[in-house]
Amino acid sequence: ETAVFQTPNYHVTQVGNEVSFNCKQTLGHDTMYWYKQDSKKLLKIMFSYNNKQLIVNETVPRRFSPQSSDKAHLNLRIKSVEPEDSAVYLCASSRDWDNYAEQFFGPGTRLTVL
């Protein structure tokens, strides 16, 4: 049963446009994450939020910015997309920031930049 929801499922856009992806979790978790999964299935953490506070900000281009209105929502905005941004963006949540906590993933948003 899906408990981490992502919209949209797919998005096709052109270089230079701005895009926003939404993520919502209904598990009552405190911590949320954004991952980027490239065409080779490689997964890399981009951002982590705990109770609306940014706690992990990996080395990602400045055109990427996370936005959290409350601990159940974590959106991702990309200003001026580039071809290398084409990927699947996965949102996840966990009970808390405990390193052993299971992460629950959404189905992902597939971004194609033309």
Next chain:
Amino acid sequence: AQSVTQPDARVTVSEGASLQLRCKYSYSGTPYLFWYVQYPRQGLQLLLKYYSGDPVVQGVNGFEAEFIKSNSSFHLRKASVHWSDSAVYFCAVSGSSSGQKLVFGQGTILKVYL
């Protein structure tokens, strides 16, 4: 920093055969180890995890993994695979120190043929 290597990019087995997917990690402290599975067009789902205690951990759907500290390995096993096990499998490691992020291996694509 921690890292994970899954040396087999792709594994093909026939239904009913036994399975082992290899995972080697690198971390100087006490690792937290995970196996996740990703079915087509879905997010990742946790199969099992290990922190301490019995080095053989049982997971969902008949999967198990064995932590061998001397070999820095956490291989995933299943006695008899089903065609529905076809998916991408990720090994991941987190450190025990506060604030350690989850680092994923490159993934292993499993194909089970009838």
